[in-house]
Amino acid sequence: MWCRYRVCLISFIGSLLLAIGFVTPSLAHWADLAVAEVTVEQTKTGIILTFPTGLVAWADDNRDGQLSTNEVTTHQAELEKFLGDRIRLVDDKAEVGKIAVAASNNLPANINSNANIHTTLELIYTWSQPVSGLTINYNLFLPNVPTASCLATVMQGGQTRNLVFTPEQREFSLINPSVWQQISSFVLLGIEHIVTGYDHVLFLISLLMLGGGFGYLLKVVTAFTISHSVTLSLAVLNIVTLPGRFVESVIALSIVYVAAENFWRKDLRWRWLLTFIFGLIHGLGFAGILKEIHLVQSNLALSLASFNVGVEIGQIAIVSIAFIVLRTIRKYPWELTFRRLLSGCVVAMGLFWFVQRAFY
Known part of the structure; x- marks a missing residue:
């Protein structure tokens, strides 16, 4: 006994x-999760990105867990460099889109209760001529966190689809993609x-x-x-x-x-x-x-x-x-x-x- x-x-x-x-x-x-709404147009692609503020803690001057409009303006050049290096959009001619970053108040409704740990920014990528092919490489993940992911909704040419970016699956085509992209990303999300x-x-x-x-x-x-x-x-x-x-x-x-x-x-x-x-x-x-x-x-x-x-x-x-x-x-x-x-x-x-x- x-x-x-x-x-x-x-x-x-x-x-x-x-x-x-x-x-x-x-x-x-939500601690390691990001959400993106991607709108693809002929010469411009916009991304409304909600992501863990800890990734850009150096720009959170008042340490409140969010980037204010003033903080985004103050650190705009640094943010554009940082995010441009980690979220790259390349057209079919190997031309990288020019990025501009702005503050956004479009925080998704389902994370309002977590607003103190996430920031929402608007990323605009532009090209000098219309693009017929576009690839995104997403590498904005918390370091050493295997569960980190970004759930994305992509709108292009009247069609809407969902993708999941993970440290193992970072690159997708944004124009005329294969259905396998969506299948594989959600299968991997389920396994994880x-x-x-x-x-x-x-x-x-x-x-x-x-x-x-x-x-x-x-x-x-x-x-x-x-x-x-x-x-x-x-x-x-x-x-x-x-x-x-x-x-x-x-x-x-x-x-x-x-x-x-x-x-x-x-x-x-x-x-x-x-x-x-x-x-x-x-x-x-x-x-x-x-x-x-x-x-x-x-x-x-x-x-x-x-x-x-x-x-x-x-x-x-x-x-x-x-x-x-x-x-x-x-x-x-x-x-x-x-x-x-x-x-x-x-x-x-x-x-x-x-x-x-x-x-x-």
Whole structure:
């Protein structure tokens, strides 16, 4: 009995340290995110860019987390050099667009509550003659942050589409692009979203902690896939809308319950049903990042399907690795202690996240 209590105590202490390390990724959807609205014309391309002010902290003279009109004017030459180097637009003749930067009050409505950490600027690129081809290379990311991304809406020639810039995918064609650009960018966004979504990862791993064969694994993956796909779609279409604080808090509690259940549950027969129910809430969490931009109706199905495919690829990779590791260690005498230790860590971390999301 004392041994079991000691395992739980060690679990809680270890999980507290892990939770502190994961606190920012679990909460801050906007901290490393930028949004761009790109309008392509014959001799001019305009970008309304909302990005983390920390990237240009040297221009934030009063340190209020935003660049005022006066600060933009004061540092205009520096901003044009800085942003021109990191967001390059090149036409089909290899001519780089001349950039002009101005302050903008067009802060997207969905980040008004985060106005103190983001700045919105208007970037205008011009060419001396009409362009027939245009490529953008976007490299404005927080350093050493793999989850950094820019969600872009591009309007050109009466058509509107969505793209996602990441450190791994920085370059796109803005005129007559291939459909693969949009598919690949949203697939990568989906993979990144679940792989770096530590709460979703811990939920999936906790479901495998008690073992089970390939049939159980297939049921769990299928149930989670169907349920989160349904609510992801409904949320992006604004058919189902719940407060973000509520969704994130319930996701944390779902992690706590599944991990705690590993201490007493013996029968895995109906656990797939529990996975399906909790997966409905996780789907609303997945939808959060897609609701940060206006997904155009003409490309909505493609963007949504591509993102969901990316989530599934990441999910399959995670559960496959966890399944193999947990089955491998099953032959060792310390396997039961390890599972209890890991489950205890997940319980404590989930409780930490719940308190953080529900009350702060």
